Amino acid sequence: xxxHLIDRSTTTATISVRKNSYANFLKIWHYHPELExxxxxxxxxTRFIGDSIKKFQxxxxxxxxxxxxxxxxxxxxxxxxxxxxxxEAISIHFKEDFLGKRFLQLTEMKPIVELFKKAEQxxxxxxxxxxxxxxxxxLNDETDFNKTYQFIGxxxxxxLHEDMKLLASTGYVASxxxxxxxLSNKVIAYIFKNFNTDMDLATVAELVNMxxxxxxxxxxxxxxxxxxxxxxxxxxxxxxKLLMENELNVAGIAYESGxxxxxxxxxxxxxxxxxxxxAYLKKHSNFTADTL
Numbered sequence: 001x002x003x004h005l006i007d008r009s010t011t012t013a014t015i016s017v018r019k020n021s022y023a024n025f026l027k028i029w030h031y032h033p034e035l036e037x038x039x040x041x042x043x044x045x046t047r048f049i050g051d052s053i054k055k056f057q058x059x060x061x062x063x064x065x066x067x068x069x070x071x072x073x074x075x076x077x078x079x080x081x082x083x084x085x086x087x088e089a090i091s092i093h094f095k096e097d098f099l100g101k102r103f104l105q106l107t108e109m110k111p112i113v114e115l116f117k118k119a120e121q122x123x124x125x126x127x128x129x130x131x132x133x134x135x136x137x138x139l140n141d142e143t144d145f146n147k148t149y150q151f152i153g154x155x156x157x158x159x160l161h162e163d164m165k166l167l168a169s170t171g172y173v174a175s176x177x178x179x180x181x182x183l184s185n186k187v188i189a190y191i192f193k194n195f196n197t198d199m200d201l202a203t204v205a206e207l208v209n210m211x212x213x214x215x216x217x218x219x220x221x222x223x224x225x226x227x228x229x230x231x232x233x234x235x236x237x238x239x240x241k242l243l244m245e246n247e248l249n250v251a252g253i254a255y256e257s258g259x260x261x262x263x264x265x266x267x268x269x270x271x272x273x274x275x276x277x278x279a280y281l282k283k284h285s286n287f288t289a290d291t292l
Contacts, residue, residue, distance in 0.1 A: 003069055003245070004030040008093060014148050015094040017139045024078040025087045029071045029244070034093040035119055036064040037158075038072075039136050043087035045074035049122035050168025050176075051240035051273075053283060061128055061136065063158065065119035066096060067176065068168065069244075090137050092151070099152075111159035112152075122167035125158060132157050171237025171272070187219075195234045196258035201227055235259065236272045243281050250277050 006028075008016065016034075019041075029048065040060040047056040048071040049064060056062075056072065064070050078085050096116055097104060104113055115123075135154055139147050174192065186207055191199070204227070205215035219227045239257040242248055248256065254265035254277075269277045 004028050006030045006032040008032060008034060013144060014098050015092060015151055017090065017092050017142075017147055019088065019090055019140045021086055021088045023083075023086065024074040025072040025089070027071070027073060029069060031067050031069045032093070033066050034095055035066050035116065036070075037092040037094075037136070038062045038064065039090040039133060040072075041088040041090065041137070043074050043078060043085065043089075045072060045078070045087075047072055051172040051237060051244075052122065052167035052169075054124075054167070059133065061125045061133060062167075063115070063119045063123045063125070065116070065122060068120065068122055068173070069176075070122070090140055092136070092139065094151070099148075112155050115155065115159040118164075118166060120168075120173050121170065124165045124167060125161055126163040126165060128161065132161075169233065169237050169240075169272070171233035171235070172240055173237070174234045175238040175241050191231060191234065195231055196238070196256060198260070199231065199258075231258075232268050233272060236269055239265070239269065239277065240273070240280065243277060244284055246281075246284075250281070253277070 025043070025045070038061070040056055040058050042058055044055065044057050047054050047060075047062070048069075049062070050068055050070070072089075074087050077083065078087055103109060132154065135150065139150060139154075142150060187204060190204060190207055201216060202212045205212045208215065210218065216227055219230070223230055225233075235257045239253050242253045242256060243250075250265075251262055254262050257265070259265035259268070266276060269275075269280070273280060275283075
């Protein structure tokens with residue numbers, strides 16, 4: 001599935017609020033540097049956020065982080081001729097620093113900054129109050145000033161809302177950052193650079209002058225998972241990315257992701273994704289064969 005960059009650089013507004021009403025949503029696997037808050041008004045289908053594939057329905061509210069690949073694919077009945085069904089949603093696009101970098105450094109903005117961090121995986125907000133969902137929808141009818149003013153309040157309420165579900169896996173999100181030139185953590189930088197090689201715990205422990213046992217305990221305390229599980233999640237996240245690109249067979253993807261044999265790849269994939277690579281690929285193929 002080919003990934004497309006959507007360029008919105010011609011938009012001059014601080015935030016862009018649009019009510020989209022079409023026969024069906026845009027069938028393009030894409031990403032953009034802006035965050036996007038989507039409120040589904042009408043239609044059903046399948047939502048692709050990173051390596052998360054879930055059904056969507058009216059009233060769903062989702063926040064998608066910057067550069068996170070996504071697509072909303074309506075059910076087949078929305079593509080039939082002579083039908084009266086419509087796909088509608090409110091889409092709000094905005095840069096992380098839409099009010100300036102200093103604004104994000106204010107103490108009062110800490111919950112919103114944390115919200116943006118979670119949005120790197122995509123967030124589905126569950127059981128939102130009707131009044132908050134209505135406030136999001138009504139932004140489309142406001143003046144530019146009121147849109148910006150009220151949107152800050154909306155973001156703050158979303159940040160404090162506790163019933164949310166993160167969508168894309170941490171491994172998938174990590175695989176998107178492999179090309180970043182600056183990573184503060186020396187160990188994580190090394191893992192990102194070498195995850196698809198025959199990397200061992202002792203070599204990584206040496207980087208921070210620790211013996212393997214002490215490093216293993218420290219790593220698990222900080223990351224709440226073992227070193228091997230962390231690496232495997234990144235490898236499988238990367239494998240999901242390759243599966244969606246559909247340019248290599250499963251054996252080739254296993255090798256490119258850092259697994260020396262196919263059986264171990266299949267086993268780890270099933271542990272982390274609760275399905276086999278072939279089932280994952282088939283699930284994508286069912287939706288994407290005619291995407292473009």
